[in-house]
Amino acid sequence: MEHTFDYLILGAGMAGSAATKGIRSRDPKGTIALLGAEPHPPYDRPPLSKDLWSGKKSPEQIWRNIEGLRATLFPGRHATAIDTRAKTVRDDHGDHYRYGKLLIATGGTPRRIAGLENERVIYYRTLDDYHALHDALHPDMRVAVIGGGFIGSEIAAALAMNGAKVALLIDGEFIGGRVYPRALAEFVTKYFREKGVEIHTGARVKGGSASDEGVTLQLESGDSVEAEWVVAGLGITPNVQLAQAAGIEVDNGIVVDEQLLAAPDIWVAGDAANYPDATLGERRRVEHEDAALTMGEHAGKNMAGADAPYTHLPYFYSDLFDLGYEAVGELDARMQTIEDWKEPFREGVVYYLKDGRVRGVLLWNVWDKKDAARELIAQRGPFEEKDLRGKLL
Numbered sequence: 001m002e003h004t005f006d007y008l009i010l011g012a013g014m015a016g017s018a019a020t021k022g023i024r025s026r027d028p029k030g031t032i033a034l035l036g037a038e039p040h041p042p043y044d045r046p047p048l049s050k051d052l053w054s055g056k057k058s059p060e061q062i063w064r065n066i067e068g069l070r071a072t073l074f075p076g077r078h079a080t081a082i083d084t085r086a087k088t089v090r091d092d093h094g095d096h097y098r099y100g101k102l103l104i105a106t107g108g109t110p111r112r113i114a115g116l117e118n119e120r121v122i123y124y125r126t127l128d129d130y131h132a133l134h135d136a137l138h139p140d141m142r143v144a145v146i147g148g149g150f151i152g153s154e155i156a157a158a159l160a161m162n163g164a165k166v167a168l169l170i171d172g173e174f175i176g177g178r179v180y181p182r183a184l185a186e187f188v189t190k191y192f193r194e195k196g197v198e199i200h201t202g203a204r205v206k207g208g209s210a211s212d213e214g215v216t217l218q219l220e221s222g223d224s225v226e227a228e229w230v231v232a233g234l235g236i237t238p239n240v241q242l243a244q245a246a247g248i249e250v251d252n253g254i255v256v257d258e259q260l261l262a263a264p265d266i267w268v269a270g271d272a273a274n275y276p277d278a279t280l281g282e283r284r285r286v287e288h289e290d291a292a293l294t295m296g297e298h299a300g301k302n303m304a305g306a307d308a309p310y311t312h313l314p315y316f317y318s319d320l321f322d323l324g325y326e327a328v329g330e331l332d333a334r335m336q337t338i339e340d341w342k343e344p345f346r347e348g349v350v351y352y353l354k355d356g357r358v359r360g361v362l363l364w365n366v367w368d369k370k371d372a373a374r375e376l377i378a379q380r381g382p383f384e385e386k387d388l389r390g391k392l393l
Contacts, residue, residue: 004098005033005072007303008089010079010242011105012036014045014289015270015296017064019103020071022300030100030304032071035091037106039076040127042066046289048130049151050319053158059127079106082246084263101265101303104243104254105296108236108271108287113146116217118210121230124151136229139163144217144227146205148175150318151233153192157320159231160197167225168192169203169217180350181337184364187345188320195321200225236287238272253285258309260299267303269295278311279378280330280359288316313374328373329360338385342393349392356382366393 007023009016012034020032036042042064051057066073078092082102089097110123122129141164145156148170156168172178174185175192193199203225208217210230217225240250248262249255253274256262260269268275270292277284291314298310315328323346331352341348345364352360357380361373369392376391 001094002096002098003033004031006030006100007032007103007300008097008099008101009034009071009103009105010089011103011107011270012038012042012066012073012075013105013107013270013292014042014064015105015107015292015299016103017042017066018293018296019105019269019300019303020066020069022297022302023304024069024300025297026301026304026306032069033074033097034066034071035074035077035079035089035097037076037078038126038128041073041075043127044289046317048127049124049154049158052130052134053162054319059131062127079242082242082266084246084248084266087265099265102267103296103299103303104262104266104268104272105270105292105299106239106242106272108238110232110236111234113205113207113232113234115207116205116210116230118215120210120215120228121208121232123232123234124155125236133159133229133231137162137164140165141229142167142214142227144169144215144225144230145233146217146230147233147235148172149178149233149235150316151235152231153188153320154318155231155233156192156197157195160192160195161321165198166196167198167200167227169200169205169219169225171202171204173201175199178333179331180333180362181339182333184339184345184350185333188323191321191323236271238285240272243268243272255283258311259302259307260295260310261302267299269299275310277313278309279313279374284330286314288314290314290316313377315370315373324365326363326367326370327360328363328370329358329377331360331362335359338388340389340391340393349388351383351388353381353383356384358383358388361392363392 044062081090174189204220243254254268294312317326336353338351347365350362
């Protein structure tokens with residue numbers, strides 16, 4: 001079957017759905033279609049490891065509105081090829097789509113452990129993953145969570161708060177060790193243990209086996225970990241195959257210009273986009289909600305003729321038991337860090353600097369300071385510790 005649309009969006013996640021809003025803000029009549037790999041309409045992804053577990057939201061509250069934007073959704077479909085000359089896309093059902101403007105918002109695929117595939121092993125990413133884990137949950141269920149980064153730490157905290165016995169396997173010494181300053185990472189790791197999370201440090205999983213009763217993880221050290229279920233939060237690999245096969249430049253994502261344009265009449269937004277960050281002055285690929293939403297909407301506006309550069313500096317946030325933070329810019333524990341605590345490890349700000357310039361800000365239990373942090377990062381400095389004391393507190 002053949003279809004024709006003014007705007008075709010590959011990917012029905014947050015970036016894709018936000019693009020429909022951007023398009024509609026400038027073009028009330030153009031036809032819009034989204035191809036989504038999942039069987040569901042677009043939904044907000046952060047609640048999968050946050051609000052759905054705390055009870056702040058129900059699954060019915062996470063859906064994103066595309067019906068009100070008069071967009072046609074083709075769920076459960078993968079685009080398999082783009083013909084940039086003919087301006088057509090083919091999908092895995094054999095359908096063809098002619099487009100006027102195209103957005104690639106295909107996101108990323110969770111990294112997996114070779115040979116470790118079973119329904120009791122969840123590479124956590126989707127609403128179906130949430131339902132599978134939530135439906136299986138029972139008091140004292142033993143769950144092994146692999147990965148001490150963003151998703152791993154959040155889902156470990158969420159499961160522990162819901163009565164599971166959680167073993168968190170991290171390959172480093174501390175939770176968040178690549179992002180937090182050492183003392184804060186030590187505190188967070190100790191805090192998780194106090195909340196009942198069993199932490200295995202230096203734990204690299206090389207494989208395992210699974211049955212109907214549970215999973216055995218084999219570590220490089222020779223040790224093993226037993227669990228009823230396993231949740232892996234190992235990051236994602238951007239989905240660039242379609243673009244690469246179509247001759248579009250790929251380099252840690254799909255390369256776009258300041259307008260998010262990758263090729264004539266083809267834009268990219270979300271996890272897969274490698275874009276020039278106007279504030280930090282370097283190319284970045286950002287895998288967080290704020291980037292997906294702002295980039296998607298901006299790409300949609302440009303598809304409908306806005307012709308404007310994307311200049312937003314994204315932020316991200318996390319909830320860990322009763323701790324929480326918002327973060328702006330580039331956070332890397334290898335940078336110079338300046339810590340400004342109102343109460344040590346409970347309320348404060350961490351600044352990340354390179355050559356005297358603030359590149360990132362961690363707002364630890366400090367709220368409504370994102371815009372001030374963005375203004376600070378936009379300044380070239382140089383800054384010293386005395387310049388930053390009390391600046392955002």
